[in-house]
Every structure is written in C-alpha cells, then in structure tokens.
Amino acid sequence: MTRYPSSKADPPEPGHERRTILRLAGVSKVYRSGDFEVTALDDVSFHVRGGEIVAVMGPSGSGKTTLLTIAGALLRPSVGRVHVCGIDVSEMSEGQLAGVRRNKVGFIYQSFNLLEALSALENVVLVAQNHGHDKQAAGERARDLLEMFGLGHRMHSLPKKMSDGEKQRVAIARALAKDPELLLADEPTANLDAKRGHEVMELLRQKAMELHKAVVVVSHDNRIRQFADRVVLLEDGRLRDDDTHSV
Amino acid sequence: MLLVARKNLFSEKTRLAISIGGVALSVFLIGILLSLFRGWSERVGSFVEDVPADLWVASEGTTDFTAAASILPGALGTRLELIPETDVVAPLIVRPMEMSHAGNDPDDTFDVHFVGYDPEIGLGGPLEVTAGKSPPGPGEIIVDEQMHRRHDVDIGDRLVRGTKSLTVVGYSRGGDFVYTQVAHVTIETAVDFLELDPPSQRTFFVMTLDDPEDRKVFARRLEVALPGVEFTTGEDFAAETRDRILGQILPILIVVLIVAFIVGLAVAGLTIYTATIEKSREYGILKAEGFTNPYLYRVVFEQSMITGIMGFLIGAGLTILIGPAAQGQVPQFVVFVRWQDILGIAGATLLMALIAAYIPVRRLTSIDPVSVFKG
Ligand SMILES: Nc1ncnc2c1ncn2[C@@H]1O[C@H](COP(=O)(O)OP(=O)(O)OP(=O)(O)O)[C@@H](O)[C@H]1O
Ligand SMILES: [Mg+2]
16 A cells, blocks of 8 residues: 655644644646636635534535545646645545545545445445455444444345435445545435435434544535534635634 | 456346357357367378378379379389388279269269279278178178268168169278268279279379388389379378368368357457446446556456356357267267367457457546546
8 A cells, every 4th residue: 555645744733633634725726628728616725624524515517526526636636735634635646546535535426326236235345345454344344334324224235226315325334434534525415305315414424523534515505504514615616714604 | 356347247147148148159169160170180081091001102293082183004003012112002993973872863962982992902991891791792882881871871772873883782980081981892893883994094002111110211212213103101191181171171160260259259348348338437436436447457357257257168068068969960060079179269268358358448547537426
C-alpha cells in the first residue's frame, strides 16, 4: 500500500473528532469541451472536521457533484489545493487517487450503485477486502455493519430484491466498510420517498456521529438541513455560508 | 478467483451458455477435424508402411502408391535379382479402378485399388487374411474387409469391370485408404483381367535387401546404374503416399480449422464484450470505490478464462466421446484422438480467451468513474 506524506497535516488538535479531515483551498474547476468552457467551481474554500456533518445545498448545475468528486479524490481541481486527512491530493496520479479512495473516502450515491450480481453482504465484503481486510475479517466487518443498519435479514438478498431504502442502507454500510474518515453523499435521498429518506439520513447521521466521521451531504433538498451541523450554499460554483443556519 | 468475475458471469446464465457453447462448438470442430485428419493419415499410409519392403521400384516420376502410373518391363525383375545385395524381388501390378457387383446396376460402382502380386513370394500381397482362402486362385480376388463392410462385398460375390469379372474368395485387413481399398489377385489374373500388352509389363517391384541399413545409398547407386527407374525406400514411399492423399485435404482442413477458431473467438469475444459494456457503470463504481485498472482487467480476464476453460472441457469431452462413436456408425469416419492435439487445442482455446478479453479490457480504461454520480 502507498504511504502518503503527512507533513501537510493540520496541527494536532485535542480530540479525534476535531481534526480537519477535508480541506479545500481556493479550488476552481473548469470543464473544457472543444471551444466551450464551463466554470463549475469558482475559488471554493471549505473544510470539514471529524464528527461533523456539513450539508452543501444548491440548485441543479451549481457544481455540487463537482465539489464532491473533487473532495473525494476522483477529480483533480483546475486550480487550488485539496487535502484529505492531511494528504494533498490535488496533483496525485490516477493510481494514487485510487489509493486515497480505497482507504479514506466512502461514497454514498443518489442511485445507490450496488453491484447487481452481488448480495448485500458481498457488496460490502468486496469493498472491505479491497481496503485490505482478509476474507474472514472482511466478512465479519460486513456482517457487523449490515446488522448495525438493520439489514441482518437481508445479507444474502440481491439488490433487485431490496427496497430503495434498504439499498441505500447497504450502500452506507459499504461506504463504511473501508472505515473511511470522510463520507461523501451525493443526493442520498433523491431516489427515496420522504419517510425512507428521513430514516436513511437519520441513520447516517447517528452512525457518522458515533464513528466520528467527517460527512459532506450534497443536495438541493431543503429537508437535508435538519441533519446537518452546518450548511453551506453553492451558487454558480461559488460557495457562501448559509445565514439561516450556522454553528 | 475474483468474486465479481464469478458472480457477473453466472448471473447471466443465458449469455454464459451461449459463450461457452460457442467455444465448445469451436473446440469440438477443431478436435474432430484434427482427429479425423490424424485417423486418415494413419490409415492411408499404413498399407505401404506395413509391406515389409526395403525399396520400391517404379518408373521415373512415380514415388507413391496411389497414382500407379508407373510402367516397368518384367525383365527388370530378373536384373534386380541378379544384384548381389538383393534378397528378394517381387513384382506388383497396381491399378486404381472402379468395379461393381455382378447383378447390380453397372453404374453403381466403388473404388478398388487393384493389386496383382506373386503368391510364391508374398511380398506386396494381402497383409493379413481374416477370412476365406489365400492365396487367390485364377479368376479369384481377396478384398479388404473395409470393402466388405462398406460396399457389401461378400465372399462368393462376383466383382465386375467391363466384360470381365472376378470371384471374391477372402477378406484381408490393413489395406484401407479411406476413399479406396486394396484387393489382391495373382499376377496372372491381373495380366488377364487388365489385358496387359505386353503381358510382361509391371507397375512396381518391391525388394528386400540383405543389409537393409544400406537401402538409401543402394537406392541412389541403382538409380545411377538404371536410368529411368526410380528407387524409393519403404518409409519414403509410405510418406509420399500419405502426403499425396492428405496434401489434397490439408489446405481445406487448415481453412476450416481457422474458421472454427474464428467462430469460437467471435462468440466468446462478442459475449464478453457486450457483458463488459453492459456492466460499464458497475466498473465505474468499482473505480470510484478505489479499485484499480489491473483489478478490472483481471475481472474481465477471469471471465474470459472461465468461459474458455468450460468451453474447452465440453468441446474436448464431446470430441473424445462422439469421435469414436461416430466411427462405429460411419466407416469413413476414421478418427484418432491424440492427446498432443487435445493439448494443442487447449493452447488454442487459451489464445481465444486471451484475445476475447483484450478488446473489452481496453474499453475499461476509458470508463470515467465520475459518471456514476449521474442519476
Ligand atoms: N464532465 C463535464 N464536462 C463539461 N461540463 C460539465 C461536466 N460535468 C459537469 N459539468 C457542468 O458543470 C456544472 C456543474 O455540474 P455539477 O454536476 O457539478 O452540478 P450539480 O450541482 O451536481 O447539478 P445537479 O443538481 O443537477 O446534479 C454544470 O453546468 C454542468 O453542466
Ligand atoms: Mg449532481
């Protein structure tokens, strides 16, 4: 496994949950396709600490997904610096970025993105194993996580046999399987009805707090606010603090 | 083996069946054709190979048994006998022809490789008589048991060519050339039956030497001494005979083998390719989750390998089972399944699986993991 330099880590702070897990500094992203240029993010600076849930709200096309994929080491910024767990990922190679995603970042997607041919358990085991757990440890970890999300009876079900709420809970269990410090959720409730959406968000909030994860939830749905410690607004790629709700 | 590879493969049973079926069919075709080819090459060379002659003597230009365009004067036999190194010299009159059953439609013919030999010497005669009498008397013929089986030629039957006929008095073994079989008569009967003029003319002489080790050198010496006469060692004569017959099917065989390989490759390649394209999004998810390209390559590669191995096992199994069974039903279906060939086909299947995996593998590289964040 690759070791990343930790020299750029934040100064140690008292208490694990206070550590800055994600830090974006002056991040811009410009998409170029032919003669067109789209500035999806414009000089965004932003950080999230362990144990904190931040909601990023904004209308469609405001750059939420772009922000999330840059924060999750999937996309490199055009300008600016991105630190995940103190590691500068802004100029890493594809392979190094994959290493960061494998160990540090858990994604939760709008459309769940479970592998269709794999059972709930296998979906979680797969990611745990890729993180470095051996077969047995991965199995135990996956079982524990699924139990924790009330899916003990669904371990061996295929995604197509599960309700959307269950699928999203499996997806959250999968995101936690690699024990990441950062959880990134893109519209996690968009495909769920209000009740299920609420349940899933409540579970996510509880577990993330218990496990001291840093969480970013990106959404245009106002109901997300109630689960967040902090809300920031994104408009046309620019970030501003939310006046109605802040810590 | 990777969980994802196995699960993806077996979750699409129909596609898996098609792609394994395609490979199996291809392996089976290749296997059967090769075994058939091996069987034929065993068979078509064996008569000449089994005649215990050190040298075959023919007129210039003839180096194999099938064409039998050779014409030699009978007196040559006496000259050859006088050479001190010679042990035995036997004359042969050989003529490929078509014959029919007496009483049947005269157009209802079958191929006969007609051989007149000298029963006193025996060399070039029936290799092994399995039924009836031997040697044949005047106007009598001993046919190969394959002729008996395939063309219902029984002891007591009369075989006709033009106005002449011969009575079948026995069966021999070892004279099957697949498309024709040998039938033996005495030299005198042959001269009479073919109405040879002059009656002393011969097709071949077969010789044994006191010191067979010397046969190559001796053959060259004789060729210098006797211009217009060709001396060929027994093994070369057998090989030439085999090559002459198989040389005609070999190019066809190679084309069909290549086609069979391409069919297997196309079916396996297409199914694995479509399976990969269909799962593009899932490969994107794996990338987003931090799985590396080599991991994804392995998934596709293992799927291709499993398909290849299963297809091979079924195809090879069918070859081993059906080949010999078909031989029992159709006499021309002479198969000889060699383990070396099966090994070679295993190699070909491996190559098939590798190529089938290559194209989709390249597609994997271009999948953008960011795309999995879209709806
Ligand atoms: N790969 C790309 N190439 C070009 N432009 C892109 C690309 N991805 C996003 N964009 C553009 O960048 C802007 C921000 O897109 P992004 O997907 O981040 O917005 P979003 O807030 O997630 O929108 P939504 O709520 O619809 O998901 C949009 O104008 C979009 O059209
Ligand atoms: Mg989006």
